[in-house]
Amino acid sequence: MSTTTSNNPNPNPNTPAAPSGPGSTKIAGKLELLSRQNRSQPPLSSSSSARSSPFPTHLGLFAYGTLTIDAVMHTLLDRVPPSTLTSAPGWRAAGLPDLPYPGLVADPTSVAPGRAYNDLTKREWAILDSFENPKYDVVRVTLASGAEALAYIWPADPPALTTTWTVDFIDTEGMEDYLAMCVEFRQDWESQRSKTS
Numbered sequence: 739m740s741t742t743t744s745n746n747p748n749p750n751p752n753t754p755a756a757p758s759g760p761g762s763t764k765i766a767g768k769l770e771l772l773s774r775q776n777r778s779q780p781p782l783s784s785s786s787s788a789r790s791s792p793f794p795t796h797l798g799l800f801a802y803g804t805l806t807i808d809a810v811m812h813t814l815l816d817r818v819p820p821s822t823l824t825s826a827p828g829w830r831a832a833g834l835p836d837l838p839y840p841g842l843v844a845d846p847t848s849v850a851p852g853r854a855y856n857d858l859t860k861r862e863w864a865i866l867d868s869f870e871n872p873k874y875d876v877v878r879v880t881l882a883s884g885a886e887a888l889a890y891i892w893p894a895d896p897p898a899l900t901t902t903w904t905v906d907f908i909d910t911e912g913m914e915d916y917l918a919m920c921v922e923f924r925q926d927w928e929s930q931r932s933k934t935s
Contacts (some may be wrong), residue, residue, distance in 0.1 A: 800824070800879055800887035802831045802852035803840040803903060804916065805866070813920040814869060815862050821853040825882045832892065833901035838916060840903030841874070841892020848902070854887050868927055869920075 801821075804810050808818045830848035831840040842850060858866070867876075874890035881887055892899070908916060 797878065798854045798856035798885075798887040799858060799863075799866070800826055800852055800854055800881060800889040802826070802829075802842055802850045802889070804838070804905075804908075805855075806853045807905065807913075809913070809917055810920055813917050814865055814924055819855045819857055819862070821855050824852060824854045826850045826852065826879045826887075826889065827882060829879060829889075829891075831903045832899035833903040833907060834892065834899065838908055838912060839871075841899065842879075842889050843892055843899055849882070854881060854885070856887075865924070865927060869923055 799805075811818045826842070827849045828844060828846050829842050829850040830845035831850050831852075832843045832845075834841050870890050873893060875893050876888055877891050878886045879889045879891075
C-alpha cells in the first residue's frame with residue numbers, strides 16, 4: 739500500500755474535478771435539506787449518545803464516500819490529511835436513496851475501496867463526526883491489511899440498498915453544490931464552537 743494525499747486528477751482542492759457519468763445527479767435541493775438537518779444537530783463528541791458507543795479516536799478513519807475526495811476534506815478540515823489507499827472486505831459503499839453520499843453496509847460478497855486517515859486530530863474527528871449524518875453508527879472494520887479502523891456505517895437492511903456508490907454519482911455541478919454545503923457547515927460548526935467556549 740502507498741501513502742498519498744491526492745485521489746483527484748486535479749490536486750488543487752479549490753478546483754475539484756468530479757467525473758460525470760450515467761449515474762450523475764443534481765443535488766442542490768437535497769444539499770439544502772441536508773444543510774438544514776446538519777445545522778439542527780448539536781456538535782457530537784466521542785462520547786455522544788447519538789452514536790452506538792464511544793469510539794477510540796486513536797484508531798484511523800476508513801473513508802469510502804465523499805470523504806475520499808480531497809476537495810471535501812480540505813474544505814472541512816483546512817487540509818487533506820495523509821491517507822493510505824485501502825479497502826474493507828465484507829463491506830460495500832451503498833448508494834442511499836435521494837442522498838449524494840453512500841452508506842457502508844455489510845456485504846460478504848463485496849470489498850469497499852477507500853482511504854485510511856491515520857493522523858486525524860481530536861478537533862478534526864469532532865468536525866467530521868458532526869458533519870456525518872446522525873443516522874450513521876461508528877464501528878470498527880478490518881481492512882485488507884488486517885489493520886482496524888473506524889467507519890461510519892449505515893444502519894439499514896443491506897438487501898434494500900442494491901446500488902454500489904461511486905464518485906461518478908456526483909457530477910461537476912453537484913460537486914460544487916456539495917462543497918458549498920461543506921463551507922456552510924464548517925462556518926456553522928465554528929460559530930457554534932465560539933458560542934460554547
